[in-house]
Amino acid sequence: GETAEVTASPEANDAEYLSPVSIGGQTLNLDFDTGSADLWVFSTELPTSETSGHTTFDPSKSSTFKKYDGATWKISYGDGSGASGDVGFDNVAIGGATATSQAVELATSVSSQFVSDQANDGLLGLAFSNINTVSPTKQKTWFETIKSQLENPLFTADLEKDASGTYDFGNIDSSKYTGDIHYAPVDKSGGFWEFNSKSYSIGGTKSSCTTCSPAIADTGTSLLLVDDDVAKAYYAQVDGSKNDSTQGGYVYPCSSNLPDFGIAIGDYIAVLKGSDLTYANVDSSTCFGGIQSNANSGMQIFGDVMFKQYFAVFDAGNTQFGVASK
Numbered sequence: 001g002e003t004a005e006v007t008a009s010p011e012a013n014d015a016e017y018l019s020p021v022s023i024g025g026q027t028l029n030l031d032f033d034t035g036s037a038d039l040w041v042f043s044t045e046l047p048t049s050e051t052s053g054h055t056t057f058d059p060s061k062s063s064t065f066k067k068y069d070g071a072t073w074k075i076s077y078g079d080g081s082g083a084s085g086d087v088g089f090d091n092v093a094i095g096g097a098t099a100t101s102q103a104v105e106l107a108t109s110v111s112s113q114f115v116s117d118q119a120n121d122g123l124l125g126l127a128f129s130n131i132n133t134v135s136p137t138k139q140k141t142w143f144e145t146i147k148s149q150l151e152n153p154l155f156t157a158d159l160e161k162d163a164s165g166t167y168d169f170g171n172i173d174s175s176k177y178t179g180d181i182h183y184a185p186v187d188k189s190g191g192f193w194e195f196n197s198k199s200y201s202i203g204g205t206k207s208s209c210t211t212c213s214p215a216i217a218d219t220g221t222s223l224l225l226v227d228d229d230v231a232k233a234y235y236a237q238v239d240g241s242k243n244d245s246t247q248g249g250y251v252y253p254c255s256s257n258l259p260d261f262g263i264a265i266g267d268y269i270a271v272l273k274g275s276d277l278t279y280a281n282v283d284s285s286t287c288f289g290g291i292q293s294n295a296n297s298g299m300q301i302f303g304d305v306m307f308k309q310y311f312a313v314f315d316a317g318n319t320q321f322g323v324a325s326k
């Protein structure tokens, strides 16, 4: 079976990580997103006013591209952004592993957030294909297309703070983590890498929260979006912090000492170091937190803030998600 490895390069503030993907011989930089299941790209079908700074996929230049007549897609993301378009099939290679006849969703319309993020040429979904948005027939993700060719039906994420990391497909590279991998069973019925998270710790003090929402492992989200009362409890320990609606969340004096924050991955509490829980500067003295409220959306979203501190294993063979120290 095959294995493949590709770099994941951070954008400003580690807001997102981009990886090179070859589609019909054309290389685009895509945001690998374990929280969605569409592989979509900036294409020559977009108005040129929306593609400046982006690499666009040109189906007419690929000898292996096949149009999927009548199929369309339309996706809306939780941050309010979205995109839509039509569909074809082509050979899609990542790190030397090629999925043939992979569904590639070509954007004919993208929201302003995507137009302005010139580093991003589209998203590569790594969630489960039951939430793919192609109509009339849902399509497989790249990972699900290639899974049977891989040495093991799994992939790992090693994202780094302000540095390039890697995604590996088909194997677990033991040089990338220390100690044990702690797994939680995944409920994939909602399409996400979803697991229970019924406790947390703040500054070493553990709390159980039987009413806490389940969590998803989401490489496509920058922050850690936790239940509202958990976010409140965390920032109650940060002097001078406040939930500032104009900034869009909790801010505090950059001089604050942030407590460690432990998140439950099933029965295991992964402790995130407080010193790595600041996301960005709002101004020279005010900082924006990596931990924010999910506005009680009923789902906790564990994004890149977690992946920067823990090596992650997405194991489709055993339908489990695991983390290890690194």
Ligand SMILES: C[C@H](Cc1ccc(C(C)(C)C)cc1)[C@H](NN)c1nnnn1Cc1ccc2c(c1)OCO2
Binding pocket: 016, 031, 033, 034, 035, 036, 076, 077, 078, 079, 081, 113, 114, 117, 120, 218, 220, 221, 301
């Ligand atoms: C937001 C990303 C998907 C995306 C990634 C990048 C981008 C830009 C390139 C334009 C920067 C837009 C969108 C996430 N992926 N699973 C997602 N897709 N659907 N829900 N989420 C997670 C969520 C949900 C709610 C929230 C949030 C996050 O941030 C703020 O409020």
